[in-house]
Amino acid sequence: MSIIQNAIDSIQIGIEDYQDGDDRRSVSAVRNISAGILLLYKDKLCQLSPDENKELLIKQNIRPVQNESGDIVFEGKGNKTVDVQSIKERFKSLNVSVDWGRFDEINKLRNDLEHYYTAKSPDAVREIVAKSFLLIRDFLADYLDKDPQKTLGDDAWAILLEVSEVYSAEEKSCKASIDAIEWQYDSVLDSLKHLRCGQCHSSLIQAPNNEDCYPRITFHCKSCNFDFFFDDVVEQCIDDSLAGEAHYAIKDGGESPYENCPECNQSTFIHSEKCCVSCGYKMEYVNCEICEEPLSIEEQYNEGKCSYCQYKWEKMLAE
Numbered sequence: 478m479s480i481i482q483n484a485i486d487s488i489q490i491g492i493e494d495y496q497d498g499d500d501r502r503s504v505s506a507v508r509n510i511s512a513g514i515l516l517l518y519k520d521k522l523c524q525l526s527p528d529e530n531k532e533l534l535i536k537q538n539i540r541p542v543q544n545e546s547g548d549i550v551f552e553g554k555g556n557k558t559v560d561v562q563s564i565k566e567r568f569k570s571l572n573v574s575v576d577w578g579r580f581d582e583i584n585k586l587r588n589d590l591e592h593y594y595t596a597k598s599p600d601a602v603r604e605i606v607a608k609s610f611l612l613i614r615d616f617l618a619d620y621l622d623k624d625p626q627k628t629l630g631d632d633a634w635a636i637l638l639e640v641s642e643v644y645s646a647e648e649k650s651c652k653a654s655i656d657a658i659e660w661q662y663d664s665v666l667d668s669l670k671h672l673r674c675g676q677c678h679s680s681l682i683q684a685p686n687n688e689d690c691y692p693r694i695t696f697h698c699k700s701c702n703f704d705f706f707f708d709d710v711v712e713q714c715i716d717d718s719l720a721g722e723a724h725y726a727i728k729d730g731g732e733s734p735y736e737n738c739p740e741c742n743q744s745t746f747i748h749s750e751k752c753c754v755s756c757g758y759k760m761e762y763v764n765c766e767i768c769e770e771p772l773s774i775e776e777q778y779n780e781g782k783c784s785y786c787q788y789k790w791e792k793m794l795a796e
């Protein structure tokens with residue numbers, strides 16, 4: 478059977494699993510749909526492979542060899558087929574563009590789902606199916622020259638379309654309720670992209686009371702009806718939002734954009750906001766009184782001097 482047919486079968490079986498509504502089959506739905514997406518990508522790699530070796534580009538290891546007429550050609554080594562990282566690299570050099578941000582998000586959701594699955598997660602599953610649908614539809618049309626509806630069949634198409642419409646309508650209404658709140662800090666509003674229910678992991682979270690005053694804001698999960706507070710999740714959201722940036726900043730010898738707050742002990746002190754977005758703590762001393770360099774949280778104990786000036790000061794006193 479061809480790879481594209483395997484891909485379509487896998488996606489269709491996934492949709493059947495999804496419709497079944499049984500908990501365990503939801504996990505299998507997500508697995509089958511993800512496997513189907515990867516097979517679509519592999520099909521594209523086969524299409525792009527040279528005529529004399531149509532499976533070349535799906536081999537994980539490719540090496541140059543000299544053929545009988547002395548020309549250099551490439552051949553696949555071993556039976557291992559490409560992993561996700563290699564598909565990304567090959568698509569990049571072959572100018573096939575996939576929304577990898579969305580793909581990685583789906584993969585992360587799928588891992589989370591397999592670890593935290595509860596009977597209360599139907600919307601988390603719906604989210605994955607909805608997001609996968611967009612990837613599948615675009616890839617079929619843009620790179621495999623196929624009509625997505627004909628290829629997937631009317632039944633599967635209708636289900637995917639409905640799931641995706643329901644999900645995006647709910648997503649919109651949740652976002653509108655969150656946008657209606659006065660968030661005070663841009664970095665906080667930004668971090669709410671990562672907001673998820675602690676019980677069922679759905680991203681369909683509303684802020685039901687638009688008169689709530691920062692930071693006392695109530696959240697409500699539309700999937701499992703769990704109620705919680707901004708306070709309960711602010712640290713996680715900030716971490717999800719800034720950890721990547723912090724990693725690169727520190728690697729380059731710079732400063733993390735956020736750190737631990739001495740007042741509330743959460744990692745919610747954000748330098749660009751000059752305060753802790755959870756408890757409102759501000760640094761008492763902003764610049765060194767001697768050299769005027771900006772001071773860090775640790776340097777607050779020196780009562781207005783940076784650690785270097787403090788060191789020189791202590792040395793002078795000792796002499």
Ligand SMILES: [Zn+2]
Pocket residue numbers: 674675676677678679698699700701702703
């Ligand atoms: Zn929930």
Ligand SMILES: [Zn+2]
Pocket residue numbers: 738739740741742743745746753754755756757758
């Ligand atoms: Zn704080």
Ligand SMILES: [Zn+2]
Pocket residue numbers: 765766767768769770782783784785786787
């Ligand atoms: Zn100084």
